[in-house]
Amino acid sequence: MQPKTSHDFLKVAEQRLNAAEALLSADLTLDAQYVAGYAVECSLKALILEKTAPADRPDTLLRISSGATMHKLETLFQELRTLGVRLTPDLAKRMRRFDWTTDLRYETGRRNRGETRGFLRTCVEIRNWVKGQLS
């Protein structure tokens, strides 16, 4: 079912994160990174909805739920900036190493296990940062 609230989006993020952990346990590192990226995307969308005025949420939900550009994390950061939310320098540092795009779906092979652990750690940090701001 399509997520409608900030808590719905965070629930999706949690599930993608759990799936990514399972994939990493199976040594499917590239697949773990691909799935984990959606945890960050959904966490950021949760925060966008949370920070949006209730009256504007239906339009915002429609906008962030459609179009390829809403998979771009830089676009979601821009949405957050218009709502007065800025990443901390530490999270920005993590994001600089988090080179996730949906284009990962075309990659094959495996990624370094340590790199993948760091990748998932970033997902957890973003999820926690968002979770701490939800009412």
Place this chain on the structure above:
Amino acid sequence: MTTKQVSNWENKRTDESRMVEDKLRDAGLERVDAYRYNSASLRVRVIDKRFESISREKRDEIVEPFIDRLPPSTQADIVTLVLLAPSELEQPSETFREFMLNTEFENPSPSML
């Protein structure tokens, strides 16, 4: 008469992105390109021969201490950092991801807002 061809991203340079380029070059990094992609994102690309044959993690270890010296608000906007060795510019990167990152840096997709 010759005209200099300007890359798609070069007209996105701002005073802040030029400051980032200057500070990182002054720190000894060979080539630094930066521009503002949108209100929340400054994109930075560093090309340095010290990156030849070393991992992304090691490249980060070279560059991050210099980013740490930038103003906190600037640091918080640098969410895209492309680190390439010169040889990786001359020939397609070994991984599809690096290729896509550099392609997006060179040809920024339209910003939404």
